[in-house]
Amino acid sequence: MLCFASKYHLTVCVAFLLIFLGGVYFSEVDRIRFKSFFPENRDLPKDLPRICPENGDKNEDQNSWRITELIMEKGLKYTKPSVMKGRMDVNPVTNWNAPLVWEGTFDPVVIDSIYKRMDPRIAVIVFAVGKYTRFLKGFLESGEKHFMVDFKLTYYIFTDHVDEVPKIDQAMGRKITILPVPSATRWQDVVLGRMKYATIAIDQQIRNQSDYIFMMDIDSLFHGRVGAESLSRMSAVLHRGYYKDETRKKFPYERRPQSQAYIPMDEGDYYYSAAVWGGYLEDMYKLVRYCYEQSEIDSKNNIEAVWQEESHLNKYLLHNKPTKVLSPEYLWSDYDRKPEDIKVVRISQLVKNYAEVRPNGGH
Numbered sequence: 001m002l003c004f005a006s007k008y009h010l011t012v013c014v015a016f017l018l019i020f021l022g023g024v025y026f027s028e029v030d031r032i033r034f035k036s037f038f039p040e041n042r043d044l045p046k047d048l049p050r051i052c053p054e055n056g057d058k059n060e061d062q063n064s065w066r067i068t069e070l071i072m073e074k075g076l077k078y079t080k081p082s083v084m085k086g087r088m089d090v091n092p093v094t095n096w097n098a099p100l101v102w103e104g105t106f107d108p109v110v111i112d113s114i115y116k117r118m119d120p121r122i123a124v125i126v127f128a129v130g131k132y133t134r135f136l137k138g139f140l141e142s143g144e145k146h147f148m149v150d151f152k153l154t155y156y157i158f159t160d161h162v163d164e165v166p167k168i169d170q171a172m173g174r175k176i177t178i179l180p181v182p183s184a185t186r187w188q189d190v191v192l193g194r195m196k197y198a199t200i201a202i203d204q205q206i207r208n209q210s211d212y213i214f215m216m217d218i219d220s221l222f223h224g225r226v227g228a229e230s231l232s233r234m235s236a237v238l239h240r241g242y243y244k245d246e247t248r249k250k251f252p253y254e255r256r257p258q259s260q261a262y263i264p265m266d267e268g269d270y271y272y273s274a275a276v277w278g279g280y281l282e283d284m285y286k287l288v289r290y291c292y293e294q295s296e297i298d299s300k301n302n303i304e305a306v307w308q309e310e311s312h313l314n315k316y317l318l319h320n321k322p323t324k325v326l327s328p329e330y331l332w333s334d335y336d337r338k339p340e341d342i343k344v345v346r347i348s349q350l351v352k353n354y355a356e357v358r359p360n361g362g363h
């Protein structure tokens with residue numbers, strides 16, 4: 001992301017950001033109060049920024065967060081891994097040979113040792129628009145207990161109710177940045193708007209501050225460890241509702257050819273959830289922007305994909321395979337009983353009254 005980083009560019013960017021972010025600063029919270037941050041009709045830049053090549057023109061230190069060499073600290077003590085034993089009840093690998101992450105497929109001691117050396121800066125993008133601000137406290141407080149503990153992490157909270165963002169205790173290196181967005185009259189506009197506003201914010205700000213991005217729903221709680229095992233160039237979570245399906249028949253992909261998100265009945269690997277996804281900043285930027293642009297094309301053609309950005313995300317990941325697939329442990333739901341193969345619920349979607357919490361009701 002620092003492809004273009006000459007000292008001049010960096011100085012200009014830093015100066016611009018300092019002026020821009022100069023609102024009111026509370027001890028542990030950046031509160032950005034410029035209502036003009038997201039002018040309604042702001043155009044997106046015409047060209048995608050160049051994706052940094054693995055060994056681009058940056059020096060080693062700037063690339064240190066990337067997953068290249070898996071170096072573990074010397075003398076670390078941990079349980080010996082077995083070739084013969086492991087999870088036998090679930091498949092821990094995809095057919096493109098990417099890890100499929102379940103409890104029991106990684107050792108937190110080993111994986112933390114490897115990734116903490118890289119010291120990545122992690123951004124979490126969440127939206128809390130309208131009545132969804134009620135979910136912030138639980139999400140943030142449980143996140144501080146379980147999510148990327150001991151890593152540098154910034155929650156970027158996009159909200160129309162800046163004053164309803166709670167103050168919470170955070171460890172060193174972790175903070176909250178608030179970005180104002182307009183209110184909405186349709187929940188569909190919020191879920192799709194996430195793609196537009198995240199694209200703009202990555203361009204304007206987050207690109208200079210983070211190495212990884214997670215996009216997440218706010219109506220969830222962390223119940224167990226979500227750590228370095230979830231990091232990769234592009235990580236996507238299996239939707240809890242369809243992971244056991246042996247055929248593609250029931251996958252709720254967009255099935256209308258008129259939509260950009262269309263997937264024919266005989267194509268597809270898995271059905272991924274849009275409530276948790278993450279990866280390298282530039283890869284995430286490309287995908288978030290893709291979802292936004294595809295939904296704009298749909299809108300011009302008077303169609304909205306059946307599951308909004310989730311449909312576009314699934315279309316993209318069919319042709320651009322994720323480098324890690326996370327089991328439904330990474331997004332379960334309080335609506336559903338925990339089956340035998342889900343050994344740990346790491347994040348769970350809360351039960352909510354859709355009709356009450358959404359501006360235009362809902363399912």
Ligand SMILES: CC(=O)N[C@H]1[C@@H](OP(=O)(O)OP(=O)(O)OC[C@H]2O[C@@H](n3ccc(=O)[nH]c3=O)[C@H](O)[C@@H]2O)O[C@H](CO)[C@H](O)[C@@H]1O
Nearest residue numbers: 127128129132187190191217218219273274275307308310
């Ligand atoms: C678990 C899961 O698969 N979740 C997906 C699912 O529905 P969900 O039922 O989980 O959608 P939802 O109501 O949680 O909306 C998604 C997210 O948008 C934000 N929000 C939404 C409405 C609103 O008025 N204010 C607000 O802030 C908030 O962060 C929320 O968590 O389908 C949505 C698209 O249809 C998204 O793809 C969700 O990621």
Ligand SMILES: [Mn+2]
Nearest residue numbers: 217219275349
């Ligand atoms: Mn949700």
